[in-house]
Amino acid sequence: MTVLQLQELSKTFNGIYALSNINFTINEGEIVGLVGPNGAGKTTLFNLISGRLRPSSGKILFQGKDITGLKPHAVCKLGISRTFQSSRPFPRMSTLHNVLAGQVFGKGFSLHTRPEDEQMAHELLDVVGIAHKAETLAADLTLSEQRRLDLARALATRPKLLLLDEVAAGFSPVLVKQAIKLINRVRERGVNLLIIDHFLNLSQKVADRLLALDHGEKIAEGPPDIVMKNREVLRAYLGMRYQDEEDD
Amino acid sequence: MSFFASKNTKFRTQGLRFHSVGLMTGLVLLILLPALVQSNNYILQVFTHALLLANLALAWNILGVSGSISLGHAAFFGAGAYCSAVLSLEYGFSPWFTIPLAGLLAAGLGLIMDLICLRLRGAYFALATLAFVEIPRVITDNWDGLTHGSLGLVGVPGLPSLSLGTWVVDFSASITASYYFVFVYSLVLLGLVRFLFSSNLGLAFQAIREEEIAAEAVGIPANRYRLLSLLLSAYFTGVTGACYAHLVHYIEPGLVYGLHFSAIPMIFAICGGRFTILGPAMAALVIYPLDQFVFHPLLPAGHEFLYGVVLILTVLFLPAGFWGGLRKVS
Numbered sequence: 001m002t003v004l005q006l007q008e009l010s011k012t013f014n015g016i017y018a019l020s021n022i023n024f025t026i027n028e029g030e031i032v033g034l035v036g037p038n039g040a041g042k043t044t045l046f047n048l049i050s051g052r053l054r055p056s057s058g059k060i061l062f063q064g065k066d067i068t069g070l071k072p073h074a075v076c077k078l079g080i081s082r083t084f085q086s087s088r089p090f091p092r093m094s095t096l097h098n099v100l101a102g103q104v105f106g107k108g109f110s111l112h113t114r115p116e117d118e119q120m121a122h123e124l125l126d127v128v129g130i131a132h133k134a135e136t137l138a139a140d141l142t143l144s145e146q147r148r149l150d151l152a153r154a155l156a157t158r159p160k161l162l163l164l165d166e167v168a169a170g171f172s173p174v175l176v177k178q179a180i181k182l183i184n185r186v187r188e189r190g191v192n193l194l195i196i197d198h199f200l201n202l203s204q205k206v207a208d209r210l211l212a213l214d215h216g217e218k219i220a221e222g223p224p225d226i227v228m229k230n231r232e233v234l235r236a237y238l239g240m241r242y243q244d245e246e247d248d
Numbered sequence: 249m250s251f252f253a254s255k256n257t258k259f260r261t262q263g264l265r266f267h268s269v270g271l272m273t274g275l276v277l278l279i280l281l282p283a284l285v286q287s288n289n290y291i292l293q294v295f296t297h298a299l300l301l302a303n304l305a306l307a308w309n310i311l312g313v314s315g316s317i318s319l320g321h322a323a324f325f326g327a328g329a330y331c332s333a334v335l336s337l338e339y340g341f342s343p344w345f346t347i348p349l350a351g352l353l354a355a356g357l358g359l360i361m362d363l364i365c366l367r368l369r370g371a372y373f374a375l376a377t378l379a380f381v382e383i384p385r386v387i388t389d390n391w392d393g394l395t396h397g398s399l400g401l402v403g404v405p406g407l408p409s410l411s412l413g414t415w416v417v418d419f420s421a422s423i424t425a426s427y428y429f430v431f432v433y434s435l436v437l438l439g440l441v442r443f444l445f446s447s448n449l450g451l452a453f454q455a456i457r458e459e460e461i462a463a464e465a466v467g468i469p470a471n472r473y474r475l476l477s478l479l480l481s482a483y484f485t486g487v488t489g490a491c492y493a494h495l496v497h498y499i500e501p502g503l504v505y506g507l508h509f510s511a512i513p514m515i516f517a518i519c520g521g522r523f524t525i526l527g528p529a530m531a532a533l534v535i536y537p538l539d540q541f542v543f544h545p546l547l548p549a550g551h552e553f554l555y556g557v558v559l560i561l562t563v564l565f566l567p568a569g570f571w572g573g574l575r576k577v578s
Binding site: 050052071072073074076077081082084088089090091092093097100101102104105106107109110111112113150153154156157 | 447449455458459461462465466467468469470523
């Protein structure tokens, strides 16, 4: 059973390819890491899947349904949710209401917040470890707390596929450990994940498979330890010299 | 600060009691006002107008709360005033019929404004709305056959008397009846705004205002909700414009499409607290009478400087507005 299928997906900006001919599949129950150097097209790929950008060509299938060109809110309602590279909380709203927005609008709409929505929102804040900040304005949270809030809000929409954009970037080793635990808890809820992980501090430990991009092209995919030894990947991350030296 | 504060489980009882006592006192004063001032026509007139302006501020804030600052609400006010005035004066329809119709025309104008302006954000949106007012103004000014152009409309019929059984409310006999009419309209609009803002529609409006991209990512169709808030805002601004026409009996394009009716609701909303339910209405009920009773006699030519001063002071020292600031303190 495939959750997400990308077919010949391309995106050009003013004639320049940001992504070209990406074919990729995420299967049920999988965590996939999306790796690649700066400018490889990782975030562009997220923006295409989540509906923020329209692909120039190609198709995106979600659970067998063509979602190419759908608006972000429609994509969310179908079951794809995302976090942002630099978190985007609703700053002048309480932490709880941030999550409630996802809870209320993520799947449908109810005019009034039901008690179970509020309970669920509290639970999610607990999952990400900021339950004690429920009444705090999101603007007053620390950066790490804002990222957790981003995650809680994304989970509140009850996604089948969750796109995480650099959740662990800049995290200390302790925080990375917590993030790993958190991701495993999310997986247990039956959520599939696609994780952008530029610095590779997360995906090597939790991902079942990696998709490596460079200059908008797929350069490798497969189990983490194999992809991480792939010459193209090493070259993309470490430069030509590394490859030259190896060739000698 | 957030207008959801009242829904939170942990009530700050002390502050809440203070607020509700203050509010109840204000409400009782407004109800008893005609008796207190012994139907002094001038005072009642000022407060009737203040209530109308309060309604404008409340209506403006329906859009304001979703993050858009409009400098063009005079378009809806003027169109509403003219629609109701022309239909009742020239075609003999009852104002009870033409007032809600005026709201619909204003909402239609809101739809056009949406098509033109709502892709714009922030200052660009504000500037576009400022220019937008010119569309209905120029049409009104030049459609002589229908609107008498810049001559204006004189003798717009007043509100017809209402009879409930043997009890007859005659709006032409005294200003008291008109005062209570506008007062009831204010209560209805306030109730509606409260319902809107404390429902999940309010949650969507806030989310769009705070971070549009994230709002869309959690399933909120931002453009649709922004349009909804604009239509509601335009509708009630149009209805208020229509009420104005029937209470003042005289309208002209330069007056009802003037900058005054665009700026005033914005000033009241910002001073009272843009993210509060009551703030905009309270600012209108305090600042306008202050202007009329104190500053107008002192400075007949330049009394409107008060609005500028109050706006600047609020923006500098109380960015959350009076009511917003008060809630934060308690």
